Amino acid sequence: MNQITVTGLVLQAAPVGEYDRRVVILTKERGKIAAFARGARRPNSALMGVTSPFSFGEFTVYEGRTSYTLVSASISNYFQELRMDVEGAYYGFYFMELANYYAREANDETQLLKLLYQTLRALVNPHIPNLLIRYIYELKTVSINGEGPQVFQCVGCGDRERPMVFSVRRGGLLCDRCRRDVSDGMVLNPSTIYTLQYIVGTPVEKLYTFTVSDEVLRELGKVTGRYLETYVGKRFKSLEILEQLTKLG
Template sequence: MAIKESEAFVLMTYPLAEADKIAVLFTHHYGKIRAVARGARRPKSRFGACLEPLSEILASLFEKEGRELAVLRRCELLCSPFERAATPEGEVFLHHVAELVDAFQPPAEPHPAVYRLIRATRDTFLQGASLPALAAYFEMWMLKLGGFFASLEACAACGRAFRPEEPVWIARDGTPRCERCGGTLGGHVISAGYRPLLAEMLKRPPSEWVALPTPEEALHLHRLLTRLLRDVLERELRTKLSLGV
């Protein structure tokens, strides 16, 4: 038996019996944990707004050896994105972020870089950033941190450095290819004009990068990265239509 405390982002919740919920949390210190929030479905629940998607909380968890689910003993709300999430677009965006974190992160494996990415994305979201641009930024970095999106500097097959004016083919495994090595294999094409934007994405925080692309460029990158995510995850994303894909 163990009691654990950690900052955590709420990814999603599911109903359990008549009064409880299962909360999927991505904790800073312990990774992804599924926990029972007893009484969370009652009108006067002690959890209040703590269990909304992408709320950041300080969670106290009780784990018992051999049990699949922990118990969320109590939590303190640290930051809520509710103000902007009150719009349909904002709500869908938060669910999109939560879905990707849940899909990429295995249980009980902490990943501080992903936690920092979620926090920076949340903060930029609250500043009123363009949602397609912010979605593209988050998608790119989730692929990068998951090991699926390599550098765009050279072909992964032949090793030749890409020229500034040539497009890059991204294979279904996320590796970059030149036209000769990847042009006949399908995948996704990044035109030469978009490569500088992606390069800047890997150098800048989201609060800076979202100001660089035009709305059309941001939407194009978001659509491209969503298609790549679909290949990597081998399934459709639940939030794709609402974000313009």
């Protein structure tokens, strides 16, 4: 077996047998991998803490034919703040579940890993609203994976100057000439369109550097919600729990 060291973040952890754990790790070098951590649930195991979700760092694994075996890990960030904040934790669980949905084994997931890490860092920043972080993450995730909306020009004719509406069905902005036969066109605040453009076009490192008005936040939520419902088409368990928590809050 080949021993390698990868940089990544634990997305999921599940018990296996009496003492083991199976973890799913989003890595920079190998995409999404599944690894077995032998004895990780024993009280004195060095693998107990490093195999928890949110753990980010370097993982040394043996590469087998169909799976990996975790040998050791050096964790640089446990995101301990999220473990003490129920709502923040479920935002994090949802973000990891969405990353797990899109990530593939043996695929270059560098940008997705970078996005997830920066998003978890934003969650522990009290100056950025969690809802804004959610909408930014959702839109950037689908964009990284090639399913993002066209927000810089009309999807029909390519015009950049005429007034635009946003059509989920058509996958982006439509000018006033091309929108005639479209029934789902949403008229957006110019600041919302600019925000969409900033999210789609800005490097991950600079994403979480702004806030928006309540109106823009509402419109952003409407656009991303309808867009993910149409193009992702999956309900995530962690999101359902999160929405129940926020309603109770």
